[in-house]
Amino acid sequence: MPLIEFDGVSHEYPVSRGTRGVLHDVSVTLSEPRIGIIGANGSGKSTFARMLNGLVVPTAGAVRVDGLDTSRSAREIRRRVGFCFTDPDAQIVMPTVAEDLAFGLRRRGLSREEVSHRVEQALATYELGGHRDHPAHLLSGGQKQLLALASVLVTRPALLVLDEPTTLLDLANAQRVQAVVAGLEQQVVLVTHHLGLLEGYDRALVFHEGRLVFDGVPEAAVAHYRNLVL
Amino acid sequence: MSTFAVFVPGESALHRAPAGAKLLALALVAVLSVLIRQPWQVLVLFLVVVVLYLVARIPWRTALAQGRPLLWFAVGLAAFQLLVSGWEKAVVVVGGMLGLVLLAALVSLTTRTSAIVDAVVTGAGPLRRVGLDPERLGLLVALAVRAVPVVVDLAREVRQAQVARGASASPTAFVVPLVVRSLRHADRLADALVARGIDD
Numbered sequence: 186m187p188l189i190e191f192d193g194v195s196h197e198y199p200v201s202r203g204t205r206g207v208l209h210d211v212s213v214t215l216s217e218p219r220i221g222i223i224g225a226n227g228s229g230k231s232t233f234a235r236m237l238n239g240l241v242v243p244t245a246g247a248v249r250v251d252g253l254d255t256s257r258s259a260r261e262i263r264r265r266v267g268f269c270f271t272d273p274d275a276q277i278v279m280p281t282v283a284e285d286l287a288f289g290l291r292r293r294g295l296s297r298e299e300v301s302h303r304v305e306q307a308l309a310t311y312e313l314g315g316h317r318d319h320p321a322h323l324l325s326g327g328q329k330q331l332l333a334l335a336s337v338l339v340t341r342p343a344l345l346v347l348d349e350p351t352t353l354l355d356l357a358n359a360q361r362v363q364a365v366v367a368g369l370e371q372q373v374v375l376v377t378h379h380l381g382l383l384e385g386y387d388r389a390l391v392f393h394e395g396r397l398v399f400d401g402v403p404e405a406a407v408a409h410y411r412n413l414v415l
Numbered sequence: 416m417s418t419f420a421v422f423v424p425g426e427s428a429l430h431r432a433p434a435g436a437k438l439l440a441l442a443l444v445a446v447l448s449v450l451i452r453q454p455w456q457v458l459v460l461f462l463v464v465v466v467l468y469l470v471a472r473i474p475w476r477t478a479l480a481q482g483r484p485l486l487w488f489a490v491g492l493a494a495f496q497l498l499v500s501g502w503e504k505a506v507v508v509v510g511g512m513l514g515l516v517l518l519a520a521l522v523s524l525t526t527r528t529s530a531i532v533d534a535v536v537t538g539a540g541p542l543r544r545v546g547l548d549p550e551r552l553g554l555l556v557a558l559a560v561r562a563v564p565v566v567v568d569l570a571r572e573v574r575q576a577q578v579a580r581g582a583s584a585s586p587t588a589f590v591v592p593l594v595v596r597s598l599r600h601a602d603r604l605a606d607a608l609v610a611r612g613i614d615d
Contacts, residue, residue, distance in 0.1 A: 278554075278561060322565065323421075
C-alpha cells in the first residue's frame with residue numbers, strides 16, 4: 186500500500202479581502218487499505234481528497250504519496266493515484282464507452298494491443314460489454330458512474346480516491362459501485378455522506394470546519410460526526 | 416435523447432473509409448458548395464446525400480433526426496429568402512446548407528470519434544512547427560463532440576426547472592442559468608482531465 190503523508194498541511198485561497206482557509210494544519214499518515222473521510226459540506230474533506238493527487242496543492246506544509254511530493258511530482262502522482270468524482274458526466278471525456286475507457290491508456294503510450302486488451306477486460310468486468318459503442322450520454326446514471334470508475338481503474342492506479350461517488354446514485358447502483366470498490370486490491374480513500382459505506386473500513390477521518398477533528402475506527406468516527414452535526 | 420451525429424456502428428464502405436479521407440471530402444464539398452447557383456444543383460446534392468445514407472445503411476429515422484436540430488432555423492431562413500429573393504434563392508441557400516449539415520452528420524454517424532481525433536492529430540502534425548500541439552487539437556475535437564449531448568441535457572434541465580417554477584418566456588431566464596451550468600460543468604471537466612493525466 187502506498188504511504189500517504191500530510192505534514193502540517195494548510196490550504197487557503199485568495200478572496201476579495203485577504204484569504205479564506207479551507208484546510209488548517211492537517212498532519213496525518215495513512216497506510217491502511219481502506220480509509221474513509223466524512224464531514225459536513227464545506228468541512229474541507231473534498232480539498233483533502235483532491236490533495237492526494239495534486240489537483241489541489243498545499244499553501245503550507247507538504248503532501249507526499251509513496252514518498253513523492255504532490256507539488257513537485259504531479260505527473261508521477263497522477264499515474265499512481267486514480268480519482269473518481271461525484272458527477273460522472275463531467276468525467277466522461279470521449280463520446281462512446283469503449284473510447285472513454287481507452288482515453289487514459291492511449292495517453293500513456295501503451296501499445297494498441299495492450300490498450301484494446303485492457304478495454305475488453307474492463308468492458309467484461311464492469312458489465313459494460315453490451316454498451317461498447319454506445320454514446321456515453323445514453324447510459325443510465327449508475328452505468329455512467331461505473332464507466333467513470335472503470336476508466337480510472339483500467340490505468341491500474343496504486344491508490345484510488347473516490348469523492349462522493351454514490352451521491353447521485355440510487356440504492357441499487359450505489360451498491361454496485363460499493364461492490365466494485367470492495368473487490369479492489371488497491372488502497373482506497375473514500376469521501377462520502379453515505380456512512381454505511383464505511384462498514385469494514387480500516388480507518389476513518391472526520392473533518393470539521395477545515396480541521397481534522399477525529400481519526401480512528403469507522404464506528405467511532407461516525408458517532409463523533411453525528412455528535413458534531415446533530 | 417438526441418441521436419444527432421452519434422456514431423452508428425456498421426460495416427459499410429463508408430464506415431470502413433479512412434476518417435481523414437471523409438473529412439477532406441466533406442471540406443471539399445463545403446468549399447464547392449459556394450458554386451451552387453441553381454435549384455437543380457441542390458437536387459444533385461440531395462441525391463448524393465440520399466445515396467450515401469443508403470450506402471452507409473443508416474436507419475431512416477436516424478437519418479431524418481439529423482435534420483431536426485436545424486428545422487426551425489431552416490424554416491425561418493427559407494421564409495426570409497422567399498420574401499427577399501424568391502423561391503430559387505431560398506432553395507439554393509437552405510438546400511445547400513441542409514445538404515452540407517446532413518453530409519457532416521453522416522461523417523459523424525459513420526466514424527468513431529477516436530478515428531476523427533487521430534485524423535485531426537495526424538493532419539495537424541505540421542502545425543507543431545508553429546507551436547501548436549496536435550494532441551491538444553485532437554482532444555479539443557473530442558470534447559466538442561462530447562459537449563453537444565451534455566449541453567442539450569443541461570438546456571433541458573434548465574427548461575424543466577423554469578416550467579416547475581411557473582415558466583417565464585424571458586430568454587435571459589433561460590440563457591443565464593444555462594451559461595452558468597455550462598461553465599460549472601467545464602470547471603469539473605477540467606479537474607477530471609487533469610486527474611486523468613491530460614498534462615502527461
